Amino acid sequence: MKFAFYPGCVSRGGCPELYPSAKAVCQKLGLDLVELTGASCTGAGILQEKNLLLGDTLNARTFAMAEKLGLPIMTICSTCQGVMSQANKRLQDDAQYKAKINGFLAEEGLEYKGNVVIKHLLWIIVEDYGIERLKPLVVQPLTGMKIAPFYGCYIVRPSWALGFDENGGRQTSLERVIEALGAEAVDFSGKTRCCGFPILTINERNSVSMVAKHTIEAKDLGADVMVTPCPLCHLNLDGYQPKAAAMSHREIDLPILHLPQMIALALGVDHKTTGLSRHIVSLKRLVEKVGVRA
Amino acid sequence: MEAILKVKRFNPEAAKPEPYWQEYRVEVEPHFTVLDALIKIREEKDETLSLRCSCRSAICGSCAMRINGHATLACKTKLSEMARGRPAVTVEPAGNMPTIKDLVADMTPFWSKVMAVEPWLQPRGPEPQGEYLAPADAMQHLVGVMACIMCGACVSDCTVLEIDPNFLGPAALAKAYRFVGDPRDQADAERLQALSRYSGIWDCTRCNECVQACPKGIAPMDRIMALRDRAMDAGFRNNTGSRHTEAFEEIVEHSGRLDELRLAIKTFGMMNVPAMLGLAPVGLRALMRGKMPPIFHKPIPNAQAVQKLFKKVEEAQKGDRK
């Protein structure tokens, strides 16, 4: 299976541990990646606030690059996935709009015909690779671990862009991967809510309150660790957890794993590659509990 | 066929008023909505069950509640679809509002926020002889938002209201857009200035819950984003929200990708000592763990192509406006 790999900005920026983790997992699964090195930022929904046409143009440029390669796009970020899915839907649904945008792309020799499929690694594992094929690859089962899934808004909403009608299983994909690795998924109401990252610089109190709410809920339900397919959620849930704990006057101490880190753990990828020591909330306690070496 | 509904009950007159779940089994027809089932329960099984409804056709906005955890209109929601793959359909009152009894939410905070955005036309200058006229195409973009039935589904599921009851919220902000966007209204500057303050447009976290919940396809969040754009255009830029958006755009235009360090510095301003000090502990912790964006940021290989696209799109938009 071959994909045009779109790593996104944060996997090489604020969460530098994500990029090598994702690559290591893809290698274990035998997924062939051609990285879209010339692609730009998706706009993350921020550029789209000010200028939707501009945001869609940048994304159409990325789609055209993948289309040229004849490959589906693989993302490793809920936000990239959501923003791209929305853009792709607008482009596919409106030929005139697409033509207008192609007009902008022409100078670079690019044209988007509208045929690219964009999938998060999470969806690829569940839909293309297959949970049953993943199971036998597990060398270090996460047995006894209780893992809380945290999806990230953009991979669950708005549903019109995310193909849930044709692929209903996407809504429980994270739980299924957790279980395939031998762990138990913790069901909690915050799993599809917002981590608060987008307002971190605008209203830190609110942003950190969201971190507190979700991590505390999961922790109180017995979670040992939380996993997210979104590096932006990771930045907030991990980076701002100490502040959230201080604000709530209690200990939280819930490590946050990136999706590929969790899979890598079970597939026996060495922990240096996956950067487990780079987290703000230490994974040490978890190590003691489940006997996984960090 | 039989359906199982788990309903969140609350009786303020109970000795110890605490919410609790109650399960009902009820015979239903395949065409039943959730509201049909609830009414049948009330009529045949438990007359103490309180709920609010009127039109039963998704017009009046009375029956917004949480079904399987998400706000929607009970009269617009097919029971069979909600029951698929679940042992029971859960029904709760709308969130982010106090509950009066059972499924009846107290809409007082909802209405006070709608009132706070002054939801009436404020024209200036001498009154015209007849009506205030507006060209049809200048009103077109308001058709969607005018379809709001004030049901409160968006407010129920708003993730910001959940942790900060002061936030104006999606319904009131969408209503504000309806007047800011109206060519006959002349209070735009005052409105946008007020909306740019704390608890206004910049506090939205773009989680899309309101877009998902709205039974009328109004997409309140998209209206909030449009208000941000208008507020910035009107010159209300002296706030972290607009500095963040502007900085983000500038950075992507310059290098094709995000540079998180520059984004933080540009958002707060290098000289904003309190904000920088506030960031410092988090930054230091990150640095010690080696979890930090690169100090020397590398643009994408062909960043000029992206810069050109920015110019092209902006020029085309200028042309369209003329």
Ligand code: FES
């Ligand atoms: S009863 Fe009127 S909207 Fe549902």
